[in-house]
Amino acid sequence: MKNQLTITEFVNQFGTREACLEHLCSLKWSEGYTCRKCGHDHYVKGRTWYYRKCQKCHYDESCTSNTLFHKIKFPLEKAFLMLHLISTHKKGISTCELARQFGVKQTTAWFFKRKVQEAMTRTGSHLLGGLVEVDETLVGGKEEGKPGRSLGKKQIVQVAVETYTDKKGKARCKRAYGQVVDRHDAEALRAGLMSMAAMGARICTDQWSAYEKATKGYLHVAKPSNAGANFQLLHWHIFNLKNWLRGTHGHIDSKHAQKYIDEFHFRFNRRNSHGNSVFITIKRMVEGSWLPYREAIGK
Ligand SMILES: [Zn+2]
Structure with a gap:
């Protein structure tokens, strides 16, 4: 297990939108394809390479739709880099700092951070013992x-x-x-x-x-x-x-x-495996469901 992925290595790997999309595709359909609408398991190429279209009902879905990456209002490679900082920085990063570093509005940074927090929510599957x-x-x-x-x-x-x-x-x-x-x-x-x-x-x-x-x-x-x-x-x-x-x-x-x-x-709980925590976060964001703004603000 690689212990630490430096920010340079991470940027080299995920510095382009295509690389990020490819990673999301591999996560979303890692266990094969199932249509969200009708449950059919055969697809054809969708409107572009990172879409899959159901052969039966023709529902066309991208690798980000219905995940926590859905409708993010800034480039995906920027989101990946933010995720790296949020998950691996010892103290995390505040939304003000995120907004400042990435040149996005503070509400945009806050909303993204909330989605990341959804992915970091305790699942209850690793209870403490001893x-x-x-x-x-x-x-x-x-x-x-x-x-x-x-x-x-x-x-x-x-x-x-x-x-x-x-x-x-x-x-x-x-x-x-x-x-x-x-x-x-x-x-x-x-x-x-x-x-x-x-x-x-x-x-x-x-x-x-x-x-x-x-x-x-x-x-x-x-x-x-x-x-x-x-x-x-x-x-x-x-x-x-x-x-x-x-x-x-x-x-x-x-x-x-x-x-x-x-x-x-x-x-x-992942302080000794920083390199991995960003990938766990990304994976959980793909597995998570889209979070609408109204829900995020807790209305
Ligand atoms: Zn279908």
Whole structure:
């Protein structure tokens, strides 16, 4: 597995519209062709090389249509390069910076970023296991925004970190997730926990009483927080997450908080395979469904 694809190598590979389209075609029809409209599996060449036309109902579809690349208002090679930056840059990239670097309007950059976040959404297929430390924190709201902006209320985010001990006996963080929860009660905390950690995981929390019920069926260890000293990895992770939200984005709309939290963890959980994360993002964008603007703004 190649660990790091440099930006130069990436541009060499995907510097033209044709190269990007070819890549999207290979992803979209990697398992053969099926017509979206009628399910028929034979096609003829469509209006141009990156289209396929159903032999039965004549529905003509391009490699971008109905995917998250659908109707992007700037060149595809630019989109690919943006994707490289968003997925591989350690801290990601804000929409202001994207707009500035690529000479697109800020709303255009924001909308594209939202599509990328769709592709980075946690799928729930790789739940945390082993020893998992869990706690909640608050994000968003006025205190974390720029002065005079964002009056959105703070949200509770439950954070789970899978830890392990390295060869030198040092505790390390393997993977992590965050989940916005409505309340601090057992029911809400349990739902959050189950979306992040597999049954069979050993869950370590502070002594908050709700966790007794919330961890039913899991192996549960409750220990005093000791002002955070007993949960150093977890609190360091939470600190980094909050810093990133504040530093990169200034303020985030609370209704999009989960998207940002997932984006953060998408990169975090792939921090040792940066070269791959851009290809995973592109693949997921092809597998994703077109996101209309009204839906993106959460109307
Ligand atoms: Zn058809």
